[in-house]
Amino acid sequence: MKIKVRVPATAANLGPGFDVFGAALSLYNEFEAEYVPEAKKTYFTLKGAGKKSLPKCEKNLFWQSMRKTFKVLGEDKYNLKNLNITVNTRIPLSGGFGSSASAIVGGIVLANALCGNKLDKTQVADLAVKIEGHPDNVAPAVYGGICVCSKDGDHGTVVQLPIPKLKVVLCAPAFELRTKRSRQVLPKCVDLQDFVFNTSRVALLTAAFCCSDFALLKAGMQDKIHQPYRCKLIPAMNEVLDAALSSGAYGACLSGSGPTLAAFCNAKDAVNVQKSMIKRWKKDSVRAKAYVLDFDTKGAVAI
Ligand code: HSE
Numbered sequence: 001m002k003i004k005v006r007v008p009a010t011a012a013n014l015g016p017g018f019d020v021f022g023a024a025l026s027l028y029n030e031f032e033a034e035y036v037p038e039a040k041k042t043y044f045t046l047k048g049a050g051k052k053s054l055p056k057c058e059k060n061l062f063w064q065s066m067r068k069t070f071k072v073l074g075e076d077k078y079n080l081k082n083l084n085i086t087v088n089t090r091i092p093l094s095g096g097f098g099s100s101a102s103a104i105v106g107g108i109v110l111a112n113a114l115c116g117n118k119l120d121k122t123q124v125a126d127l128a129v130k131i132e133g134h135p136d137n138v139a140p141a142v143y144g145g146i147c148v149c150s151k152d153g154d155h156g157t158v159v160q161l162p163i164p165k166l167k168v169v170l171c172a173p174a175f176e177l178r179t180k181r182s183r184q185v186l187p188k189c190v191d192l193q194d195f196v197f198n199t200s201r202v203a204l205l206t207a208a209f210c211c212s213d214f215a216l217l218k219a220g221m222q223d224k225i226h227q228p229y230r231c232k233l234i235p236a237m238n239e240v241l242d243a244a245l246s247s248g249a250y251g252a253c254l255s256g257s258g259p260t261l262a263a264f265c266n267a268k269d270a271v272n273v274q275k276s277m278i279k280r281w282k283k284d285s286v287r288a289k290a291y292v293l294d295f296d297t298k299g300a301v302a303i
Contacts, residue, residue: 003113004032006303007106007295009091010098011168011262014211015221015253016201018031022098022147024140024296025168028087029091029099030303031062031106033082033114043084050089057264061100062087065107065131068180072127075116092289095177097170100139105126109142109300129156132294137256144299145211146209161209166250167270171240171277172260174287177233182257185229194224208251217251217264227254234259238278238283 006028013089014021029048044056044063058067063080070078089105092098112119120129121142128138135149139158146161170203207213221298231237238252240261244252248269255262265273274290281288 001114002032002034003110003302004030004108004303005109005113006030007102007109007141007300008098009170009293010101010137010140010256011096011135011170011260012098012256013223014146014205014262015227015251015255016137016198016205016223016225017148018223018225019134019136020149020202021205022140022149023138023168024144024147024299025170026173026294026296027091027097028085028296029102029106030088031085031110033066034109035078035114036082039084039259040080042080045086046085046089048089049093050087050093050175053204054087054089060103062103062107063071065104065128066111068131069111069119071107073112073118075115078111078114090260092172092173092260094172094177094260095182095261096172096255096258098137098256100143100179101128101132101141102237104131104211105138105300106177107148109302113302125158126155130154132291138236140296140299142151142299144297145295148206150154161206162188162212163297164209164212164264165267166214166264166295168293168295169263169270169273169277169290170255170260170293171263171274171281171288171290173234173281174289175259177257177259179257182230185233186226187229190225196226211263214238214250214264218245221251221253221264224254230254230258235286236281237261239284240280243280244273245278247272249273
C-alpha cells in the first residue's frame with residue numbers, strides 16, 4: 001500500500017491576528033509512504049528544499065508526527081521500521097511559509113491514512129496543534145483557506161472565512177529566522193492601548209474578507225503586538241511592507257514569525273508588488289525571492 005499526501009504552505013497571523021489567523025497558500029510539500037512488511041529498516045528519501053538540511057532520522061518533525069499519530073491510534077503494525085518514505089519539500093525552510101506546520105500535518109495525515117483514517121479533520125487539527133503549539137499555521141494546513149483559530153485546552157475551534165479573489169505575494173529574504181528566536185523578542189505583557197488597537201484591526205481584517213472590502217486590508221493588517229518587536233530582527237521590514245502598499249497591494253504584513261513578508265493584491269498588480277519588495281530589500285543589501293501564490297482551498301489532501 002502506497003499513500004501520498006500534499007500539504008499547503010501557510011501564512012500565519014496576517015498582521016494583527018497573532019496566533020489566531022492563518023491562510024493556506026498554493027505551494028505544497030508532498031509526503032509519501034509505502035508499507036513494506038518484510039523490510040528491516042525504514043528508507044527515508046528527502047527531495048527538494050530540505051534535501052541536504054533536514055534530518056533523516058527521529059529528529060525529523062514529520063517523522064516524529066507520524067510516530068505520535070501511530071501512538072495515539074494504538075497502532076504498532078507501522079513501527080517506522082517497515083516504511084518506505086519520501087518527502088518532497090517545495091516549501092522554503094527560511095521561515096514564514098509554515099514549513100514546520102506542513103511537516104507536522106503531513107506526518108499526521110499520512111500516518112492516519114495508513115491506519116484507515118480513524119481520525120477526522122478536527123482530531124487531526126487538534127493533534128497538530130498539540131504538537132506545534134500554535135493553531136494559526138497548522139489549521140489552514142489541515143483545512144485550507146483563511147482560518148480563524150481559537151484554542152480551548154486540547155481542543156480548537158476553527159472558522160473559515162470567504163476566500164478572496166486576491167493573489168498573495170510572499171517575499172522571502174535570503175536568511176533564516178526561527179520561530180523560537182522571533183518569539184523571544186516579544187514582550188510578556190501587552191499595553192492596553194495596543195490591545196485595543198489590535199482588536200479593532202482584527203475586526204477590520206475579518207470584515208475585509210467577509211464583505212470582500214479589500215480597501216479595509218491596509219488598516220486591517222496593522223499590528224502593535226508582535227511586528228514592532230520583530231522588525232528589529234528583519235532589516236528594512238517596514239520599508240519593504242510600505243513598498244508593497246505603494247505598488248498596489250491592499251495590505252501587507254509579516255508572514256508568520258518572519259522573516260518572510262506577505263502582500264495581498266489583485267492579480268494585475270502582483271508582478272509590480274513582487275518587484276518593488278525585492279527592489280526595496282536590495283537597497284539594504286538584502287537578497288530576496290518572491291512567490292506569487294493563490295489561496296489554497298483544500299488543505300492537506302491525498303493525491
Ligand atoms: N503565530 C506564530 C508566531 C506563527 O507568530 O510566532 C509561527 O508559528
